Amino acid sequence: MTKDPANLDQVSVTALKGVGGKLAEKLGKLGINTLQDLLFHLPLRYLDRTRVTPIGALQPNVNAVIEGEIRAVDVVYGRRRSLVCRLQDGSGTTTLRFYHFSGAQKQRLTPGTRLRCFGESRRGASGLEFYHPEYEFLDGAEAVALDDRLTPVYPATEGLTQQRIRALASQALTFLDRHPLTELLPEDLRRELDQVPLADALRYLHAPPRRADVARLMDGTHPYQQRLAFEELLAHHLSLLVLRQQTQAEGAPSLAPDPALHKQFLSQLPFQLTGAQQRVSREIAEDLVKPIPMLRLVQGDVGSGKTLVAALAALTAVASGYQAAIMAPTEILAEQHRNNFGAWLEPLGIELGWLTGRLTAARRREQLARLASGEARVVVGTHALFQEEVEFANLGLVIIDEQHRFGVHQRLELRQKGSRTGLRPHQLIMTATPIPRTLAMSAYADLDTSVIDELPPGRTPVTTVVISEQRRPEVIERVSRACEQGRQAYWVCTLIEESETLAAQAAEATAENLAAALPHLRVGLVHGRLKAKEKEAVMAAFKAAELDLLVATTVIEVGVDVPNASLMIIENPERLGLAQLHQLRGRVGRGSEASHCVLLYGSPLSRQSRERLAVMRDSSDGFVIAERDLELRGPGEVLGTRQTGEMQFRIADLQRDADLLPRVQAGAQQLLGRHPALCNAIMERWLGDNRRYFQV
Template structure:
């Protein structure tokens, strides 16, 4: 029996060269690929739903009599058809229609429609439904099984994908699609037969458990979700194994430098900082690279923990590199480390993209000569940057760096032989569900305690009709000696968006608040100008800083106790939480005003309510994952890895511990079965598991 993976898609009827190219774009090259291009959802056309029972967002078949059909003039001309059944009425709206179509929909005509009910101008409406006239005597024809809807792309219709799946199913058998999960795993986790699950999902039978299929909780979906999640774990574990198979410098625990550093600080680290510090100290003494993710909410003191790790490497005679995603954040780290390390006679070098000519050459020389502490942006990854004895790489805001960049660090290690230890910091708390899947290659430490004296930020949500009240509040706070941020989401005014642009806001507030010194900072300023404005704000030369979201991470001004965020509904929860973290860094009571523009969408309302209710970054992260999904939360870090075909991280989070155990068992006892699983599920994402 030929394996499906060995039968090219061109064996199927209707697939010539042109169609094969279109299919290749979505990763379909053989019959196994066809069958693992699984339905993303189902339409239920098996029953008629009473109009009164419809809910917004629901796809349904309805049967009703036309009451009226009129052409209405709004922003767009449309044909509005009102239909009703014994329980209620609904509008059908067509933006593309003909006179003949309008005439055919005469009052009294019985029609059967299918579409999605949405809230519209007349109550619930269905836009461009599929419909056909139905005579009262004629029996109503309904589908006898759920209709599969596949992820598609240009040039691939649902009809075509259904036809290909149907043809491929004719080749499907337990022999042509082997089980790569060993029997021990199938039995332990009670996983049903793979071949039956695949067949069921492409063609759910008439008596299918409709509710379960629509929710993604049917055994067949869960069987495939388990295998898919396990494969992603394999990919991440394999990458971890490759990294940990490398040798790293063994860094003895330090005594002298950390003791001096802590004595100069003038305060004692929190218990959480001490605990995490001990975990890192132990890791750095091993001869395999540390791969540790340090999570801590805004203001939890991650940089202090990183400094202690750096001192362990420096005392052992090695170099440390700290990388940050933006020049503002990198520069802030540079100034911090200089302030901390200069009294210890430790040289701190600085490298960013903006350094040119002699200054750049000087910085490169400093690094090559062995400057113990090097701070910079991702410019530190460039080929021309040569380290003398790099033993530890600290990466801030990990989600902004790709996995490949982390892997490339090895080449920067001692003599290109010893791989640097990696400490990855993030102030964007990663929900446990996401950490177990997307960050399975890393050990995780959490700073779950804020330094003493930090006050929770009080958050209020106001409509922008009260903008003048807010301006007065800013005036009062600044005249009392406080400082404030005013964050805008655009640099220039845009006709399409209702956001107050930073430039316009700066001009308006400069006219309203004549007694205040006001600064403006945004991404299009030259780095030197940006740095100067930030420094003036830090030195309290400016009362109010108008800014775009460039101030999201790392800016530390303890005297700033008021933040206004305009159009917060345009930002994700994690970003709002990061911005809010710029205040509340001193002992003064701090406030954050979310100044929204009505009307708010349902998600917009939910986001702002969460921000008002909690300051806990982990609660916010879980909600953000629920509202936005994993791909958007992680940005591009793992897009190849997190576009699941059937699994859903939120829905299937309960199976993640079992998935992780099963992946480790498979790698340990059946390593030869990892490759075909990666080929089946991750074809184009396999580079995540290889170096």
């Protein structure tokens, strides 16, 4: 064999014995192209073939090695023909059942033959049975040795058997013996963070010894697994810190507020800012005045007043002679911001721009000209804002709402729209979806964080009840009583299908049925298929109390503030995530009246759905709900696929490995400070092509 290059990330899998073009192609489907890839392709689980379990001690649904003597053999004819062997040891008897068997097999499996078998015991017609177990004969003079290591079970693909992957991994380990994988964690840092050498971890995980802690290996918390998870989390964390460094190495305009304009803005508000709003506004103001780009995430529960804080930041940009852009993920949320910013800023003589994908060609040209000339000082829009032909006169501040609906690279594209002087705009990211601490530490490591943790005075907690669809008539009667007492109600329809047309049809049918059941009430309807003006008209009528009951799809997740609405019915809430349910519920409880939310579920509910609805019933704290949402659904669901699409972990798990994050943060800072050259190598090893998102 030729001398192997030292870097296993440069050695193709074709260097392994028996790997030709076809097999290399199959391995490529699993992302395995080099020996390093193969070594990082870790087992999903392990089988314990290192000890024999007495038949009398077997438990159902457990993999086990058993030994015994065949006492009886029969071909049984039921719905399917099967070969049935009764195997007995000194402690008990079990059944081996083969649905596919040959004549030769039947001839060898005869009474008196001793076998060692491996398989999963399951409950069957004759007690515990093994279906198609692996087996070997024990009739030789010498006893067959048991395995001395656990047997790995790898992620596989069509045409790749477990035996083949095990054999290749075993070969790769021999390469590792001759050329240890490059250790990218410096020894001083490894000792400080209590991390084992990488090569030791890989050898152990591909072939754990018989006395290994199987329970910890199975749940991913074994120290050797944690060593790899740590380095992978470190790579992701470093990529975001490097992104932050790159951004802040560039200049940004120094934006200072105009005290007179600031005072005028606050004097027109019919309320006082909360202490939390004032604190977060000060944090933003301190960032904006610096000549380096602000990168700040503002979290706040539904109704905590994030939009007002964003408007104050936009006012500071305008006062300093710059433009501000507000980007929202949906047209209805963008419309909401346009209404709010217009009501607050236009009386001060500040002109607003508006840019979405639905504008006519003529209207779009007009808006683009207003942005390029600087006539529009503040612009509100959707992702249309970061399209190539959009130019700003001097963009100083970018405000992005519900960041988790956008990918990191989309946020960076809007950053590119900086002023023509080459300065980068400041970035303010907002979310009403509270982000669990573990996700914020990993997915938003490039951002400083502010939390608006106080609701405006006068907001009443919403009482939530969970009721079966079978009690629908009672719920309709409850809506009737609330509206007769002068209050208003929402009725929200949900659909599994991601189809606005089907959702609209469901909402229309529900509105017709409710209008027939409640002829004395004025029933309105709003859904995503309506034109913007129609939607606005219906919402305005509801706000003006010209409608008693508003039937809607989830488009009212963000909507106008209607303090008189004190009751919300959400149909099939089990179809929505906790964060979305919490957002919807935030539409009520905005006045001084006691408010209620009814979760009208369809039976039967899965165990997870019952748990999720119980969380909604028991808590109104957005951060508590977000933590439970993370536990129940995982980070991909909570953050949204666009965000986590750039955070695909091979080994790490944000929930399971949350306790590693403080050490990951500390390690990343130390590496950047002491060993900057190693940072690139760690990111390259774990992120590969995904690093393109961080090279903007």
